[in-house]
Amino acid sequence: MSPQLTLQTPLQIPPQEIPGYLQKLWSQDQSDNKGANTFCLLVWHPAWMEQKLVSTGRINGPVIGVQRSDLIDEARKIVLEKDLPHSTPPLAKEVFNSFKTTNISKQHEDLRGQHIDSAISQLQPRRLITLAPNLEQGHDLETLVAAYCPLPEEGGGNSACGDVIVLKGDTNSLKEGLCIVEELIPEDLPSWLWWNGSLDEDPDILSQLALPARRIILDSALGEPSHCLNVLQERIKSGQAVNDLNWLRLRTWRETLAMVFDPPNRRDSLSNIVNLDIDIQGDHLVQGLLLASWIADKLGWESTLEIEKEGQSYRTRFKRPDDLMVNFRLMPLPLGNPGINPGQIIGLRLICQSTTNEKAGLCVILASESGECMRLEAGGVASMELLEEVVPLQNSPVERDVALLLESSRGSTSPLLSNATPIARKLLNLIESKK
Amino acid sequence: MIQATNPLRIGLRQERVVSPQCLVIFGASGDLTHRKLVPALFELFKQRRLPSEFALLGCARRPWSDEEFRNKMSKSLAIEIRQSPKDWKEFSNRLFYEPVNLEHPEDVIKLRSRLEEIDKIKATHANRTFYLSVAPKFYASGCKSLADAGLLKDPKRSRVVIEKPFGRDYRSAQSLNSIVQNCALESQVFRIDHYLGKETVQNILVLRFANTIFEPIWNRNYISNIQITSSETVGVEDRAGYYESSGALRDMVQNHLTQMLAITAMEPPGHFDPEAIRNEKAKVLQAAHLANELEPWKCCVRGQYSKGGSKSNPLLGYRDEVGVDPNSTTETYVAMKIFINNWRWQGVPFYIRTGKRLAKRTSEVALTFREAPVHLFDAAGGTPTSNQLILRIQPNEGAEFKFEVKSPGSGMRSRPVEMEFSYDESFGEPSDEGYVRLLADAMLGDPTLFTRSDEVEAAWRLYTPLLEMIEDSPWQLPTYPYESRTWGPTQSDELLAKDHLLWRRP
Numbered sequence: 022m023s024p025q026l027t028l029q030t031p032l033q034i035p036p037q038e039i040p041g042y043l044q045k046l047w048s049q050d051q052s053d054n055k056g057a058n059t060f061c062l063l064v065w066h067p068a069w070m071e072q073k074l075v076s077t078g079r080i081n082g083p084v085i086g087v088q089r090s091d092l093i094d095e096a097r098k099i100v101l102e103k104d105l106p107h108s109t110p111p112l113a114k115e116v117f118n119s120f121k122t123t124n125i126s127k128q129h130e131d132l133r134g135q136h137i138d139s140a141i142s143q144l145q146p147r148r149l150i151t152l153a154p155n156l157e158q159g160h161d162l163e164t165l166v167a168a169y170c171p172l173p174e175e176g177g178g179n180s181a182c183g184d185v186i187v188l189k190g191d192t193n194s195l196k197e198g199l200c201i202v203e204e205l206i207p208e209d210l211p212s213w214l215w216w217n218g219s220l221d222e223d224p225d226i227l228s229q230l231a232l233p234a235r236r237i238i239l240d241s242a243l244g245e246p247s248h249c250l251n252v253l254q255e256r257i258k259s260g261q262a263v264n265d266l267n268w269l270r271l272r273t274w275r276e277t278l279a280m281v282f283d284p285p286n287r288r289d290s291l292s293n294i295v296n297l298d299i300d301i302q303g304d305h306l307v308q309g310l311l312l313a314s315w316i317a318d319k320l321g322w323e324s325t326l327e328i329e330k331e332g333q334s335y336r337t338r339f340k341r342p343d344d345l346m347v348n349f350r351l352m353p354l355p356l357g358n359p360g361i362n363p364g365q366i367i368g369l370r371l372i373c374q375s376t377t378n379e380k381a382g383l384c385v386i387l388a389s390e391s392g393e394c395m396r397l398e399a400g401g402v403a404s405m406e407l408l409e410e411v412v413p414l415q416n417s418p419v420e421r422d423v424a425l426l427l428e429s430s431r432g433s434t435s436p437l438l439s440n441a442t443p444i445a446r447k448l449l450n451l452i453e454s455k456k
Numbered sequence: 457m458i459q460a461t462n463p464l465r466i467g468l469r470q471e472r473v474v475s476p477q478c479l480v481i482f483g484a485s486g487d488l489t490h491r492k493l494v495p496a497l498f499e500l501f502k503q504r505r506l507p508s509e510f511a512l513l514g515c516a517r518r519p520w521s522d523e524e525f526r527n528k529m530s531k532s533l534a535i536e537i538r539q540s541p542k543d544w545k546e547f548s549n550r551l552f553y554e555p556v557n558l559e560h561p562e563d564v565i566k567l568r569s570r571l572e573e574i575d576k577i578k579a580t581h582a583n584r585t586f587y588l589s590v591a592p593k594f595y596a597s598g599c600k601s602l603a604d605a606g607l608l609k610d611p612k613r614s615r616v617v618i619e620k621p622f623g624r625d626y627r628s629a630q631s632l633n634s635i636v637q638n639c640a641l642e643s644q645v646f647r648i649d650h651y652l653g654k655e656t657v658q659n660i661l662v663l664r665f666a667n668t669i670f671e672p673i674w675n676r677n678y679i680s681n682i683q684i685t686s687s688e689t690v691g692v693e694d695r696a697g698y699y700e701s702s703g704a705l706r707d708m709v710q711n712h713l714t715q716m717l718a719i720t721a722m723e724p725p726g727h728f729d730p731e732a733i734r735n736e737k738a739k740v741l742q743a744a745h746l747a748n749e750l751e752p753w754k755c756c757v758r759g760q761y762s763k764g765g766s767k768s769n770p771l772l773g774y775r776d777e778v779g780v781d782p783n784s785t786t787e788t789y790v791a792m793k794i795f796i797n798n799w800r801w802q803g804v805p806f807y808i809r810t811g812k813r814l815a816k817r818t819s820e821v822a823l824t825f826r827e828a829p830v831h832l833f834d835a836a837g838g839t840p841t842s843n844q845l846i847l848r849i850q851p852n853e854g855a856e857f858k859f860e861v862k863s864p865g866s867g868m869r870s871r872p873v874e875m876e877f878s879y880d881e882s883f884g885e886p887s888d889e890g891y892v893r894l895l896a897d898a899m900l901g902d903p904t905l906f907t908r909s910d911e912v913e914a915a916w917r918l919y920t921p922l923l924e925m926i927e928d929s930p931w932q933l934p935t936y937p938y939e940s941r942t943w944g945p946t947q948s949d950e951l952l953a954k955d956h957l958l959w960r961r962p
């Protein structure tokens with residue numbers, strides 16, 4: 022389904038007049054229409070790469086704030102042009118910094134916040150507030166407002182059921198505009214912040230927008246790994262409902278691995294795991310660590326203080342509840358033409374060996390569907406039962422994942438994520454001590 | 457020791473979360489509420505599928521306070537609470553109680569202000585699901601009082617759940633439907649059939665429509681007959697009052713067995729959409745009829761359990777049970793033969809049976825395929841057994857496929873073997889109680905697993921010839937006695953013997 026534009030052309034109104042204007046808009050409508058009874062979504066939407074590519078004329082405008090294919094293709098071309106390592110993810114900071122904005126083309130239209138992906142519009146948000154910072158300095162705060170309604174075939178009627186507010190300007194003027202944002206958030210509805218950018222940027226704005234009562238959607242694959250895990254952990258600790266897109270993308274790995282151990286006759290092997298290997302794409306370690314930490318948490322393993330670096334890979338050990346050890350190896354692999362999301366898992370191997378029954382070994386290998394070479398093999402474990410599964414690729418557009426979170430969150434952090442995060446943080450500390 | 461649950465499974469399911477709302481249960485002091493509804497809600501809460509903006513308001517006549525209601529509920533959930541005391545503490549804060557007599561419309565009007573107050577403290581956004589867990593005589597008046605109090609005005613923010621039985625016959629179901637539809641849109645009405653909440657019943661849909669190997673043979677060309685069984689080992693227990701006026705036909709066949717029939721026999725819907733599915737179910741029920749509508753006694757057998765059991769554990773006959781008329785002719789067993797008049801099923805008999813105090817507790821659908829056209833091999837058992845696919849609804853949820861293989865040795869003798877799929881052994885966690893799924897779906901406003909008005913009416917219409925005969929000339933459909941803990945009266949075996957068949961012994 023293609024994204025949709027707001028039905029009305031947005032009206033440009035001075036920021037201080039927006040609350041009054043909105044109140045009028047809703048009270049003029051039929052008296053019992055108070056708008057969709059759903060949620061308010063606040064989006065930090067820098068779309069830096071898209072802005073830069075459009076303004077240099079490398080892709081066509083307008084800027085819409087969606088990860089469209091021409092944008093990704095162009096970014097991949099830059100990786101090759103600028104001789105960056107082929108394993109550089111297309112939207113990485115390195116790619117962004119590698120080309121200049123010298124030949125700025127004509128002024129482009131910017132439709133961020135007005136282009137609403139159908140996955141999100143189907144949920145009938147009551148209010149969408151988009152903060153769209155401008156790449157170039159010298160833009161004053163500009164605010165746009167429009168009533169918005171999903172098309173009838175999506176279950177919408179004829180009456181307006183939501184509205185859209187866009188705040189534009191350079192980062193400084195947006196910062197000034199932040200004070201009106203709180204006023205615009207309906208008190209009686211759940212409110213969400215989607216931080217659709219790197220976690221490294223603008224901690225000030227992040228903390229101003231991510232008030233504790235607000236549910237937050239972020240991506241722990243965007244930003245420096247250690248910082249990503251810090252933000253994740255701090256936010257979870259503070260009791261905020263945290264939804265991590267990087268964690269969400271792990272769901273097929275969690276599901277496939279759980280499925281392997283569903284038959285009761287395999288259950289025992291879970292307490293006999295001796296090796297866990299995880300291969301990831303590139304060197305953003307967070308997703309790999311989160312998966313290992315989830316397994317460790319579920320099986321009651323404790324992390325130890327041991328760490329070794331061996332070539333590219335990191336080795337550490339966990340202590341099982343029966344005091345025996347599990348060897349864990351995390352292997353970052355520089356692959357050409359990597360996916361958009363840094364550090365995605367591409368393979369996992371688990372070896373289970375019972376101390377009492379030598380023959381009862383089990384080797385589980387999960388590989389991502391992406392077709393990369395299967396590095397993990399059941400080498401030297403020929404006597405074991407071998408189970409190989411392919412994990413479906415998680416290639417849904419980020420808007421679809423965000424919609425899934427909006428739809429399925431209960432208003433608190435998933436306990437699986439909140440248990441796994443501190444373990445991942447500990448592991449990363451160990452790894453960093455070795456760097 | 458094998459762990460009961462797969463530790464990697466815990467907390468993994470990504471279920472839809474109910475939107476903020478208040479669930480209002482009428483009949484909050486009754487059996488169903490404390491035995492099924494509140495436990496199902498607590499389970500949903502523990503599974504994190506209720507939002508933080510959720511409240512449950514219990515209503516009945518007795519003058520309980522919020523605190524008394526919470527205490528009563530905590531008694532019926534004692535075991536679960538012991539396992540998760542923290543969850544209960546949080547959950548019970550969301551329980552409220554308001555005395556309401558459904559015979560006094562002013563009580564329902566008063567309820568409005570209580571609901572508004574709850575909206576304020578629990579942020580439930582005037583979004584409400586009303587659950588009528590009261591005697592059927594209150595279904596119509598309950599809906600009316602709710603509508604008169606303006607509580608069903610907003611179709612997006614209000615729903616009514618109606619328990620079984622929905623009507624006593626075609627006519628009463630029709631008139632109840634018309635009253636209910638005067639009060640609310642069909643999309644606001646959720647008629648419960650708790651069989652549809654069972655994973656295994658839903659699995660029939662998945663098995664049929666997610667695999668390519670079954671659908672091509674799921675018709676008259678390959679299937680010779682279908683048996684649908686739901687048997688209980690228990691007797692009438694303490695529900696004699698209700699059962700005397702209902703009997704097996706109304707209590708089990710018209711709703712649960714007919715739903716199993718519809719799901720087994722329906723055409724594939726164009727897409728997985730509530731209306732598309734319900735259209736197909738309604739269509740197939742409209743095409744179903746008793747094998748002999750003019751002489752129903754030729755295709756239907758009624759029975760009633762008599763005493764049985766052993767010396768050490770004697771079992772009472774139905775007529776000796778407390779609260780049962782000693783001359784009662786209420787059936788505790790019924791078996792019948794049905795045809796479906798469409799291209800797919802023309803000429804394939806569907807045999808349906810249900811009863812209390814039968815030999816075994818089981819619910820299943822057994823499809824028997826036609827015999828191989830030529831018998832090339834000697835069968836170990838004399839004649840080759842037909843292929844059978846058995847869908848087990850309960851207990852031991854799963855499926856089983858019977859087919860012939862070569863038996864070891866030098867000759868070419870065949871014998872039947874079974875291929876098994878068991879829910880317990882394939883999935884790492886036990887499936888939810890039917891009410892967990894149904895309550896969540898109703899609150900989510902998803903009607904897929906609820907019966908639509910035309911389905912209910914078609915189901916009643918199907919059994920009208922029997923109900924009329926039982927009413928007008930019961931001697932033509934006598935209730936034959938059968939010994940407790942056997943497979944029903946011998947007359948039901950004769951029903952199949954006429955077609956050279958036997959009932960399956962599950």
Ligand SMILES: NC(=O)c1ccc[n+]([C@@H]2O[C@H](COP(=O)([O-])OP(=O)(O)OC[C@H]3O[C@@H](n4cnc5c(N)ncnc54)[C@H](OP(=O)(O)O)[C@@H]3O)[C@@H](O)[C@H]2O)c1
Binds near residue numbers: 592620621
């Ligand atoms: N129990 C089951 O397993 C089961 C299974 C399937 C379907 N059902 C259906 O579910 C419904 C409830 O069954 P149940 O077994 O829970 O019945 P129950 O134990 O007899 O409870 C009936 C409830 O209705 C309340 N009530 C009676 N008169 C009322 C009035 N005038 N106004 C408001 N509330 C009134 C009673 O409380 P007060 O006396 O305090 O008013 C009580 O809470 C029935 O329709 C039944 O057919 C039950």
